[in-house]
Amino acid sequence: MATLSDVAARVGVSKSTVSRALSRPDLVAPATVARVREAADELNFAVNRAASGLVTGRTGVIAIVVPDLDNHFFTPIVVGAQRRAASRQRQLTIAANPLLTHEDVRDLERLARQVDGLILAAPLGPDDHVRQICRTRPVVLVDREIAGVCSVSADAANGFGNLAGHLLDEGHRTLAYLGGPAGSWQDAQRTRAIAERTAGRAELVVLGPMPPTFAAGAAVADDVLAAGASAVIPYASQIGLGLVFALRARGVLPDDLVVTTESVISTAIGDTRTPTIDVDGSELGTAAMDLLIEELDAVGGTPLRTIRLPMQVTLPLD
Amino acid sequence: MATLSDVAARVGVSKSTVSRALSRPDLVAPATVARVREAADELNFAVNRAASGLVTGRTGVIAIVVPDLDNHFFTPIVVGAQRRAASRQRQLTIAANPLLTHEDVRDLERLARQVDGLILAAPLGPDDHVRQICRTRPVVLVDREIAGVCSVSADAANGFGNLAGHLLDEGHRTLAYLGGPAGSWQDAQRTRAIAERTAGRAELVVLGPMPPTFAAGAAVADDVLAAGASAVIPYASQIGLGLVFALRARGVLPDDLVVTTESVISTAIGDTRTPTIDVDGSELGTAAMDLLIEELDAVGGTPLRTIRLPMQVTLPLD
DNA sequence: GATCGGCCTGCAATCGTTTGCATTGGTCGC
DNA sequence: GCGACCAATGCAAACGATTGCAGGCCGATC
Numbered sequence: 104m105a106t107l108s109d110v111a112a113r114v115g116v117s118k119s120t121v122s123r124a125l126s127r128p129d130l131v132a133p134a135t136v137a138r139v140r141e142a143a144d145e146l147n148f149a150v151n152r153a154a155s156g157l158v159t160g161r162t163g164v165i166a167i168v169v170p171d172l173d174n175h176f177f178t179p180i181v182v183g184a185q186r187r188a189a190s191r192q193r194q195l196t197i198a199a200n201p202l203l204t205h206e207d208v209r210d211l212e213r214l215a216r217q218v219d220g221l222i223l224a225a226p227l228g229p230d231d232h233v234r235q236i237c238r239t240r241p242v243v244l245v246d247r248e249i250a251g252v253c254s255v256s257a258d259a260a261n262g263f264g265n266l267a268g269h270l271l272d273e274g275h276r277t278l279a280y281l282g283g284p285a286g287s288w289q290d291a292q293r294t295r296a297i298a299e300r301t302a303g304r305a306e307l308v309v310l311g312p313m314p315p316t317f318a319a320g321a322a323v324a325d326d327v328l329a330a331g332a333s334a335v336i337p338y339a340s341q342i343g344l345g346l347v348f349a350l351r352a353r354g355v356l357p358d359d360l361v362v363t364t365e366s367v368i369s370t371a372i373g374d375t376r377t378p379t380i381d382v383d384g385s386e387l388g389t390a391a392m393d394l395l396i397e398e399l400d401a402v403g404g405t406p407l408r409t410i411r412l413p414m415q416v417t418l419p420l421d
Numbered sequence: 422m423a424t425l426s427d428v429a430a431r432v433g434v435s436k437s438t439v440s441r442a443l444s445r446p447d448l449v450a451p452a453t454v455a456r457v458r459e460a461a462d463e464l465n466f467a468v469n470r471a472a473s474g475l476v477t478g479r480t481g482v483i484a485i486v487v488p489d490l491d492n493h494f495f496t497p498i499v500v501g502a503q504r505r506a507a508s509r510q511r512q513l514t515i516a517a518n519p520l521l522t523h524e525d526v527r528d529l530e531r532l533a534r535q536v537d538g539l540i541l542a543a544p545l546g547p548d549d550h551v552r553q554i555c556r557t558r559p560v561v562l563v564d565r566e567i568a569g570v571c572s573v574s575a576d577a578a579n580g581f582g583n584l585a586g587h588l589l590d591e592g593h594r595t596l597a598y599l600g601g602p603a604g605s606w607q608d609a610q611r612t613r614a615i616a617e618r619t620a621g622r623a624e625l626v627v628l629g630p631m632p633p634t635f636a637a638g639a640a641v642a643d644d645v646l647a648a649g650a651s652a653v654i655p656y657a658s659q660i661g662l663g664l665v666f667a668l669r670a671r672g673v674l675p676d677d678l679v680v681t682t683e684s685v686i687s688t689a690i691g692d693t694r695t696p697t698i699d700v701d702g703s704e705l706g707t708a709a710m711d712l713l714i715e716e717l718d719a720v721g722g723t724p725l726r727t728i729r730l731p732m733q734v735t736l737p738l739d
Numbered sequence: 740g741a742t743c744g745g746c747c748t749g750c751a752a753t754c755g756t757t758t759g760c761a762t763t764g765g766t767c768g769c
Numbered sequence: 770g771c772g773a774c775c776a777a778t779g780c781a782a783a784c785g786a787t788t789g790c791a792g793g794c795c796g797a798t799c
Contacts, residue, residue, distance in 0.1 A: 104534070106785060117749045122787060132747060152535050153480065154785035156471035157754045164514070172500040182490040185515055194535070196482070196514045197503055216422070217470050217512070351691075371689040373669075424755055435779045440757060450777060472755035475784045 105146035170201035183388025202228030257382040262414025264296040282311025283338035320345025423464035488519035501706025520546030575700040580732025600629025601656035638663025
């Protein structure tokens with residue numbers, strides 16, 4: 104495995120010159136740069152990241168942290184982040200950590216040391232846990248906002264507000280919202296947005312909190328019926344899917360109730376008559392990666408940016 | 422950020438002793454080990470992986486390479502791999518690389534240098550490309566077998582053979598197989614297994630090759646009808662899903678044809694009357710990770726193991 | 740023609756760990 | 770009671786890159 108010295112020997116210059124020719128070619132005579140590049144190619148040289156990391160303190164690695172890899176919501180975020188990481192010459196490492204316990208925090212701190220920065224999707228861990236990680240390395244938070252921390256989130260206030268507004272326009276007078284897990288920032292946003300939009304125009308029944316699972320959605324079916332809602336907005340697609348299946352089994356769907364979903368779900372179950380609301384998860388990931396890299400490359404102070412990506416609300420065509 | 426020397430100074434021993442106390446405690450007096458551990462804890466010390474990697478040549482990082490992160494088939498493999506990586510104290514880095522072009526090979530070689538080993542899901546790249554990567558670092562191949570390379574695959578021969586056998590037992594006399602992408606090892610296995618099982622008992626129509634997409638499945642619907650098959654086995658779940666939607670639109674499904682699927686799909690579309698065939702992707706990932714770590718830790722020669730995980734064939738209950 | 744300045748390049752220190760070898764002190768066996 | 774051995778520790782040399790500093794060369798300017 105060729106080293107800097109090998110290349111240097113081949114070209115007949117010093118290691119320093121080779122290093123500079125490859126990383127700061129403006130500091131080296133163009134002819135030398137060319138010869139170095141050629142030799143590096145021939146020897147199939149690539150810098151040893153451990154060695155360069157040792158002196159620069161940078162690893163070229165960015166971590167993406169999700170609470171739970173099984174939760175389908177996070178996969179597109181990871182995909183988007185990895186795509187952008189690759190195009191920006193960074194490596195992406197992936198960790199599963201809900202940031203709930205102190206041990207989670209300790210583990211993540213340990214990981215944070217080994218990377219340049221983190222993209223953190225931690226919907227449930229306490230603010231303080233997140234802040235503790237922020238003290239270690241630059242962090243971009245995903246789908247959550249905490250004062251003083253860069254973040255990229257879906258604009259739930261607008262998205263869910265509009266969705267509720269549409270249902271009201273359609274004549275619904277009792278809405279049910281199936282709330283997500285306790286402590287979720289996104290859930291709070293959505294609850295508030297829907298409540299504000301509904302206020303004075305319709306009754307809003309909030310059920311939950313519940314975990315974002317198929318089972319939770321199915322389990323709440325009877326409560327939904329008891330509440331007398333004519334339209335239901337579930338926090339998460341899996342909750343919605345569970346509810347749809349349970350209501351179908353009871354013969355209530357597809358005709359007597361509206362359950363909004365994500366478009367992937369409505370496509371899969373062949374439903375074209377219900378409004379859908381979507382986040383582009385991969386865009387969340389790429390935006391977060393862009394923001395983090397920008398932050399890492401910034402020489403001076405960090406600007407502290409908070410990005411909200413619009414949600415896509417699609418109404419049935421009828 | 423505390424270093425070995427800081428801990429050493431605190432305890433009053435040399436760096437070497439601290440290093441050994443943490444990594445080879447059997448070489449150090451128990452009392453010293455205890456004091457070192459305590460001091461390390463207090464200082465919140467963690468070894469700098471760049472530094473240790475520089476001298477040991479090991480990074481503690483394993484790469485998982487998939488052709489395409491968008492393809493849903495690979496996500497569970499990544500999930501399984503990451504779960505096992507975490508429990509074995511390894512970091513997982515994720516890369517998207519189809520290993521088709523020479524540039525792909527070059528890129529992946531470059532990545533390979535930075536990691537201890539690779540889990541490689543490369544269904545389509547030529548054998549030689551895979552072998553070239555193997556020369557760089559230990560590799561475990563997923564869902565593909567190449568002579569001389571460790572691998573973990575779904576046992577398609579048994580799975581799809583049995584599936585075809587079941588369809589024959591049900592009385593089907595014309596089967597259609599919708600083949601996957603050209604050059605896929607899994608596709609070859611499946612084609613052969615189905616052909617062998619069908620031989621002499623029924624007619625087999627093989628359509629394809631086609632990409633593993635919804636669109637491809639939908640596009641082939643007319644050919645399936647023209648072939649006069651009464652049962653269809655698609656290579657990939659997305660192909661099957663596309664076909665199902667297209668046939669439903671033509672009014673052929675759900676009654677006049679059997680399209681086998683993966684169980685996630687049949688659940689989503691609410692179909693309980695069709696046989697399903699599944700790979701446990703996450704098990705594929707954990708098994709691959711186990712195999713790779715074993716290979717990396719092996720002091721002597723590598724045993725060259727090839728694992729086949731059984732596929733799950735589920736028949737309708739009627 | 741001497742001085743100055745700018746461009747290239749080399750020297751050597753440095754990052755934080757690991758590890759072969761030397762050293763120490765003590766124990767055991769004969 | 771003496772040598773041999775062993776356990777525990779320290780010393781110092783790596784690992785491979787980056788980078789501040791200094792030196793050499795050349796052209797330009799006065």
